[in-house]
Amino acid sequence: MGPTENGDERSGQGKPPGSSNNNILFDQSKNEQISLTNGFKKLQVHLKNWKLSNHREEITAERLTPFRVFIIANPREKFTPGEYESMKRYIDNGGSILLTLNEGGEGRQMTNINTFLKNYGIEVNDDSVIRAAYYKYFYPKEALILDGVLNRAVAENAHLIASNAPTPKNKKSQNAVVVDKSLRAQVARSLEFVYPFGASLNVQPPSVPVLSTGTTCLPCQKAICAFYTSPSKV
Structure with missing residues (x-):
C-alpha cells in the first residue's frame, strides 16, 4: 500500500480508535466531492497537530x-454491506465518523449511505435547505441560519452562553417555564452559521439533533446536524 497525499494510510497503526492518537483518515473510495486538496485546505490549517491521510481502497x-x-465528505458511490459492517465495528470500538452529504440527499448523489445511518436513527432527506427571506447572502441555498442551535452544549463549548446558566428542575412552575423558554431562545440564537447547498435530516433516538434550519429557512425547524454516541464511549 503506497503513501497517500498527506502521509501513509497506516501511519497511526498500533493505536486503537478513540484513544489519544491524532490520526484522521479522509475517504476517497466513494468518489467523494470534497478531499484534502479540494475543499479541506482551510481545515488543514487548523489541524496542524493531526496526521491527515487519504483512503482510496475498500x-x-x-x-x-x-x-x-474517519471522514466521509459527500460520497457519490454506493457502499457494500461489508463496508457498513466495518464502519459499525469501528464505531463500536471507539472510533468516530464524520459524514456529510449534499442537497438532494443520497438519491441525487447516487449513494446508499442512509442504509447505514438508519441504524443510528438518522436519515438524510432528498431536499434542499433554502433561506425564505434575503439577508446577507444573495443565493437562497446559501442559507444563513440565525437561530438553529438545538443543543445547549454547542453554545457552552463555543463560550457563547455561561455553562452555569439556570436549568429549571420543575417545569410545572410558571417561573421555571419562563426561564426554560428564555434559555432555549438564548441557546438557539447563540451562534449564526451558513449552511450552503445542504439537505435536512430526520433524527430519532439513539441519535440527538444539535443544529436545525431554525425559523427563517425551509424546511422549517428541521435537523441538519446530529450526533450519535456509542454505548462503549459512555
Whole structure:
C-alpha cells in the first residue's frame, strides 16, 4: 500500500480508535466531492497537530482501526454491506465518523449511505435547505441560519452562553417555564452559521439533533446536524 497525499494510510497503526492518537483518515473510495486538496485546505490549517491521510481502497475494519476519526465528505458511490459492517465495528470500538452529504440527499448523489445511518436513527432527506427571506447572502441555498442551535452544549463549548446558566428542575412552575423558554431562545440564537447547498435530516433516538434550519429557512425547524454516541464511549 503506497503513501497517500498527506502521509501513509497506516501511519497511526498500533493505536486503537478513540484513544489519544491524532490520526484522521479522509475517504476517497466513494468518489467523494470534497478531499484534502479540494475543499479541506482551510481545515488543514487548523489541524496542524493531526496526521491527515487519504483512503482510496475498500473500507475495512483493519484499515480504519489506526485512525481516531474517519471522514466521509459527500460520497457519490454506493457502499457494500461489508463496508457498513466495518464502519459499525469501528464505531463500536471507539472510533468516530464524520459524514456529510449534499442537497438532494443520497438519491441525487447516487449513494446508499442512509442504509447505514438508519441504524443510528438518522436519515438524510432528498431536499434542499433554502433561506425564505434575503439577508446577507444573495443565493437562497446559501442559507444563513440565525437561530438553529438545538443543543445547549454547542453554545457552552463555543463560550457563547455561561455553562452555569439556570436549568429549571420543575417545569410545572410558571417561573421555571419562563426561564426554560428564555434559555432555549438564548441557546438557539447563540451562534449564526451558513449552511450552503445542504439537505435536512430526520433524527430519532439513539441519535440527538444539535443544529436545525431554525425559523427563517425551509424546511422549517428541521435537523441538519446530529450526533450519535456509542454505548462503549459512555
